[in-house]
Amino acid sequence: MPELPEVEHVRRTLVPHLVGRSLTVQTIGRADVIRGADGHRFRRSCRLLRQRLLDGGTVTCLGRLGKHLWIETEGGRRLDVHLGMTGRLTLVRPGRSLTGVPHVHVTWRIGTREQDEYDRLVFQDPRRFGCLRPFGNGAGHQWVILDRLGPDGLTIKARELEARMIARHRPLKAALLDQQIVAGLGNIYVDESLHRAGLHPLTRCCAVNREQYVLLGRSIRAILRQAVVHDGTTLRDYIDSEGRPGRFRSKLKVYGRAGLPCLKCQQPLHTLQVAQRTTVYCPQCQPASL
């Protein structure tokens, strides 16, 4: 599932094929995956909607914060892409037919240069937890979503973590899943980060000391960095914009390994429900603190 490393890898694989090219909206299969700044879903395709989906714009850059990716075009139009659980942003080669491909919600034609490999960009999402969200850069710029995100997980500092968490009573895991505290972590990388830091997922944020926040910050950055290097984690659905899976799955130390021996201490890993999510941890390496 796309968390920060997967989104960053998608961004990097899109850059060489999109920057400097124009986009033309080709099909809108489901307008309701497109949401306004206030969160409302569009009901149907119209000229205004295509305009807001960067129609006719030339791509200047692709940005990312946490799990949010955005495409920017000349003139300052921007489109926030959130992949949710099963969203994909993929490039398609000339001549390849998309008829019969399920859950294709939006397609763009790429104004190609000579020797370009791809001539279309596709947004697919079977589960539809993902969405496309146009926003601008004007005075009333609707950065609403991005404004609410905490510091990016790849570079967040221990002091930033501490400042945002120290007064909270929530379990560590619940806080780390909260995108307003740190942007980019999901279930997989929270479990990996806590295991690396040796912290129990149910530990109250307010019971964590400075030294432990330093360790936690280091762990989050290190895990995310390594995952980016390995092009992210593919469990089943995730592929990058060129159709390639990530290679970080075999590096996971706790996620998906319930009952198997801890790779640090050989004790069997346990599971818990925290914040409505399956949580895998090592009772020995991540002792509960009272």
Added chain:
DNA sequence: AGTTGCGCCTGTATGC
């Protein structure tokens, strides 16, 4: 205000 729980959504895996 901080925190918790629920529902959305579909493909895959499991049980009877």
Added chain:
DNA sequence: TGCATACAGGCGCAAC
């Protein structure tokens, strides 16, 4: 063989 059920989980919102 086929149907029912459980599970996966990011996020917005309701409720405490």
